[in-house]
Amino acid sequence: MSAAFSFALTATDGAARSGVISTPRGEIRTPAFMPVGTAATVKAMMPESVRATGADILLGNTYHLMLRPTAERIARLGGLHRFMNWERPILTDSGGFQVMSLAELRKLTEEGVTFRSHIDGSRHRLTPERSMEIQKLLGSDIVMCFDECxxxxxxxxxxxxxxxxxxxxxxxxxxxxxxxxxxxLFGIQQGGVTQELRAESAEALRAIGFDGYAIGGLAVGEGQEAMFGVLDYAPGMLPEDKPRYLMGVGKPDDIVGAVARGVDMMDCVLPSRSGRTGQAFTRRGTVNIKNARHANDPRPLDEDCTCPACRNYSRAYLHHVFRAQEIISSMLLTWHNLHYFQEIMGGMRAAIAEGRFAAWQAAFHAGRAEGDIEPF
Structure with missing residues (x-):
């Protein structure tokens, strides 16, 4: 493809890799975590706030955007970047995940998939060709192949x-x-948790040739142990000189384990979804802000965190606004979670570059195992 899209590995430490994906819209530092902007927005966040957390790239959702407001409308309005006021790179998924998650609304054939919209029941057809057309209309920088898992x-x-x-x-x-x-254009390796099928898939994708390669069909109910079992061999089946993207992952422990096994990119709704439900991820594990123990606590969520929620607000305030169902609760907790996830990525990039990833990983797990600070 064009020299305007490229990937350079800058350091390795064991299987862990750091590098830079270059695109016309800016560089993506890897390992990279992509916040999910399903409907052209990362819920409860302004685009400039997402950027302030350290995100280099966002994910948009083909299936949801094709239904509402439609890819054609977004194209008429100047493309997804302008539409959502995010000028940096955007990756769009292909709609393939919804083929699985909305299985009761679909009919699958060799040609493609016929969906019933979860919004109004209207019928839509998604094929590899239509998925490519939609993603072109959106103007995304990284396009995903249409797949099924x-x-x-x-x-x-x-x-x-x-x-x-x-x-x-x-x-x-x-x-x-x-x-x-x-x-x-990224290809997507499938094959469940079976090594021979993963190898067959990787070989087929390499023969076609892509700008990057995703590992799909994980984090779909198999559990962390089985997922890590696949990641012990799957990234190594993919070209070393191309980005490797693990789709739909995940929890902080999942992300660190995936990078340790050679993954460069990840995305997940978890930090934003958890923020809206009162869960905050911290270096000492997960804090449930709805719990009564926080009601009188003047301390921050995490005294070492520099996000606005931790710099400017107490646990008591965060507890209150969550309980009162105030919108600022979702805003602050989502910002904190996205900031923490990007802090993990930055920590890993630095550790890989300096050849101390194993020590960083041990410290990360030790901190999370300590559990939350004692009640106030």
């Missing part, structure tokens, strides 16, 4: 059929994507 656990026959269908769709996606300088 079964929820786990599933039998090997079902996983194999699904993976091979996704590989045929990957070839169609590549053809439909065409030549788009400055934009990248």
């Amino acid at each position: 079964p929820a786990l656990p599933a039998d090997d026959k079902r996983v194999a059929e699904s993976m091979r269908l996704s590989m045929r769709w990957a070839a169609r996606s590549k053809e439909a994507f065409g030549d788009r300088p400055g934009h990248a």
Whole structure:
């Protein structure tokens, strides 16, 4: 593809890697965590606030945007970046995850998927070609192949059929994507938790050739141990000189474990969704701000954190606004969580560059194991 999209590895430490993805809209430092802006917004956050947390790239959702406000409308209004006031890189998923998560609303064939909208029941057709068209209309910098993956656990026959269908769709996606300088297309490895199927998928993707490679079909019910079991070999099956993206992950422990196994990019709704439900991730584990123990506590969530929630507000205030269902609760806790996730990424990038990733990882787990500070 175009020289305007490139990936350079700058350091490795064991299997962990740090590097830079260059795009016409700016650089993405890896390992990178991408906040999820499903409907052209990271919920409860302004775009400039998301950037202030350290995010280099956001994720947008093909399925949701094609239904509302429609990709055609976004294109008429100047594309997704202008529409949502985010001028840095955007990755869009293909709609493939919703093929799985909204299975009761869909009909799957070799050609593609027919959905019933979860909003109004209207019928929509999504194929590899249509997914590429939608993502082009959105103007995303990193486009994902259209794929299908079964929820786990599933039998090997079902996983194999699904993976091979996704590989045929990957070839169609590549053809439909065409030549788009400055934009990248990522293939998606499937194969469940079966090493032979993952190898077959990786070989098929490498033969087609992509700008980056995702590891799909994990964090869909198999559990962390099984996921790490796959990540012990799956990243190594993918080209070393291209970015590796683990889709839909995850919890802080999942992210660190994935980077330790050679993953460069991740995304998850967890930090923003948890913020809206009163959960804050800290270096000492997860804090549930709704608990009564915080009602009279004048201390910050995390005294070492520099986010606005920790700098300017007490646990008592955060507890109060959550209980009172005030909008600022979602705003502050989401900002804190996204800040913490980006702090993890920055910590890992520095540790990999300095050859001390194992020590950083041990300190990270030790801090999380300490648990929250004693009640006030």
